[in-house]
Amino acid sequence: MDTTPPAGSDLAELTAAIAAFSAERHWQPFHTPKNLVMALSVEASELVEIFQWLTPEQADDVMSDPDRGEHVREEIADVLSYLLSLANRLGIDPAQALRDKMVKNAIKYPAGAPGL
Amino acid sequence: MDTTPPAGSDLAELTAAIAAFSAERHWQPFHTPKNLVMALSVEASELVEIFQWLTPEQADDVMSDPDRGEHVREEIADVLSYLLSLANRLGIDPAQALRDKMVKNAIKYPAGAPGL
Amino acid sequence: MDTTPPAGSDLAELTAAIAAFSAERHWQPFHTPKNLVMALSVEASELVEIFQWLTPEQADDVMSDPDRGEHVREEIADVLSYLLSLANRLGIDPAQALRDKMVKNAIKYPAGAPGL
Amino acid sequence: MDTTPPAGSDLAELTAAIAAFSAERHWQPFHTPKNLVMALSVEASELVEIFQWLTPEQADDVMSDPDRGEHVREEIADVLSYLLSLANRLGIDPAQALRDKMVKNAIKYPAGAPGL
Numbered sequence: 092m093d094t095t096p097p098a099g100s101d102l103a104e105l106t107a108a109i110a111a112f113s114a115e116r117h118w119q120p121f122h123t124p125k126n127l128v129m130a131l132s133v134e135a136s137e138l139v140e141i142f143q144w145l146t147p148e149q150a151d152d153v154m155s156d157p158d159r160g161e162h163v164r165e166e167i168a169d170v171l172s173y174l175l176s177l178a179n180r181l182g183i184d185p186a187q188a189l190r191d192k193m194v195k196n197a198i199k200y201p202a203g204a205p206g207l
Numbered sequence: 208m209d210t211t212p213p214a215g216s217d218l219a220e221l222t223a224a225i226a227a228f229s230a231e232r233h234w235q236p237f238h239t240p241k242n243l244v245m246a247l248s249v250e251a252s253e254l255v256e257i258f259q260w261l262t263p264e265q266a267d268d269v270m271s272d273p274d275r276g277e278h279v280r281e282e283i284a285d286v287l288s289y290l291l292s293l294a295n296r297l298g299i300d301p302a303q304a305l306r307d308k309m310v311k312n313a314i315k316y317p318a319g320a321p322g323l
Numbered sequence: 324m325d326t327t328p329p330a331g332s333d334l335a336e337l338t339a340a341i342a343a344f345s346a347e348r349h350w351q352p353f354h355t356p357k358n359l360v361m362a363l364s365v366e367a368s369e370l371v372e373i374f375q376w377l378t379p380e381q382a383d384d385v386m387s388d389p390d391r392g393e394h395v396r397e398e399i400a401d402v403l404s405y406l407l408s409l410a411n412r413l414g415i416d417p418a419q420a421l422r423d424k425m426v427k428n429a430i431k432y433p434a435g436a437p438g439l
Numbered sequence: 440m441d442t443t444p445p446a447g448s449d450l451a452e453l454t455a456a457i458a459a460f461s462a463e464r465h466w467q468p469f470h471t472p473k474n475l476v477m478a479l480s481v482e483a484s485e486l487v488e489i490f491q492w493l494t495p496e497q498a499d500d501v502m503s504d505p506d507r508g509e510h511v512r513e514e515i516a517d518v519l520s521y522l523l524s525l526a527n528r529l530g531i532d533p534a535q536a537l538r539d540k541m542v543k544n545a546i547k548y549p550a551g552a553p554g555l
Binding site: 129 | 364368371
């Protein structure tokens with residue numbers, strides 16, 4: 092099985108690479124929807140942990156520290172990885188889900204309107 | 208500004224669409240790194256909320272209910288949206304970060320080795 | 324069954340009141356350890372959601388708005404409720420756990436030492 | 440300053456002990472409401488992390504493993520600690536908040552009614 096990660100940034104290709112990676116390690120029995128949402132939220136919280144004691148200014152500047160920047164990059168990768176695994180497990184196309192949500196949000200939050 | 212969502216599933220194109228969407232609504236002042244990690248974790252928890260009282264069997268079958276399935280799709284879209292906004296704000300290429308993490312994990316978790 | 328909430332702030336009494344409340348509603352089958360940790364983290368994130376777009380100054384002043392202040396109070400109640408349910412389910416005394424952790428932290432973080 | 444943890448399980452006394460502990464370490468500038476909600480959610484997620492790959496049966500039995508059980512106890516302590524610090528910072532009595540929420544929930548979820 093070729094599990095060389097794809098060169099581009101296409102979500103379908105990244106999803107296939109992650110699925111192959113998990114299959115080679117026999118992780119599918121653990122990767123139930125319930126467990127994957129838990130893991131996704133845990134990884135998101137590991138991003139929060141990096142930022143929790145930083146001032147807004149320090150947070151803006153987080154990538155200027157190489158170690159901390161690398162830590163942020165890795166946690167972003169982990170969140171993306173579990174998100175793609177979850178979507179794949181549930182048969183959801185995350186790119187299409189995002190497009191559909193943008194259309195819905197464009198109505199809910201008209202451009203030019205004040206506030207969040 | 209053309210904010211038509213892109214047709215494909217390329218992360219760079221999706222990121223550009225989301226950035227344009229936020230810019231048109233003047234959300235950038237709110238979209239600091241610290242706030243975006245908070246929002247990302249909140250959206251991940253909204254996924255957890257859908258699954259928290261379900262049995263493993265009900266969780267596996269979550270997409271068979273149209274309303275609940277659409278809810279899951281929307282929350283996956285929200286997580287992806289904030290993840291791309293955060294990565295964009297920090298100058299991180301999430302596809303490259305994922306590839307790099309897979310290389311690192313391939314060493315940490317050799318294929319065929321037992322356990323997680 | 325008397326489920327009048329206790330008048331004081333004793334954790335053991337609050338725990339007993341919550342256990343009786345759940346029992347009367349037949350929630351125990353849902354209140355497994357795995358589900359309770361999920362619910363606890365979801366409630367904690369609902370607190371985060373209140374604060375995510377606020378400036379530090381607005382966050383400091385959150386209780387001056389009656390509606391928002393009441394929302395914060397309710398979410399703090401929800402976190403405490405699930406925390407006590409979880410501890411009770413696992414046979415953990417949360418007050419004793421906290422005391423033990425403080426003793427451990429007093430060694431890890433000596434008073435007067437700089438930094439976090 | 441006497442920061443001996445209190446012997447009982449009274450929330451007000453535990454709160455005072457934690458406040459003194461933080462003050463002795465000069466942590467108050469970090470313990471803003473925004474930062475404390477982040478830390479609270481991170482600690483809740485550290486509990487989730489312990490349970491994420493466990494089967495429901497393994498999760499029910501989590502305390503039978505001494506190391507894992509101690510880990511759970513410590514994370515419960517951490518969640519309680521930040522919850523009390525947050526409530527204290529915001530001037531909220533968490534026991535009273537819980538009682539008020541129970542009264543509200545008793546109306547929302549009448550005893551004997553089916554379902555969650």
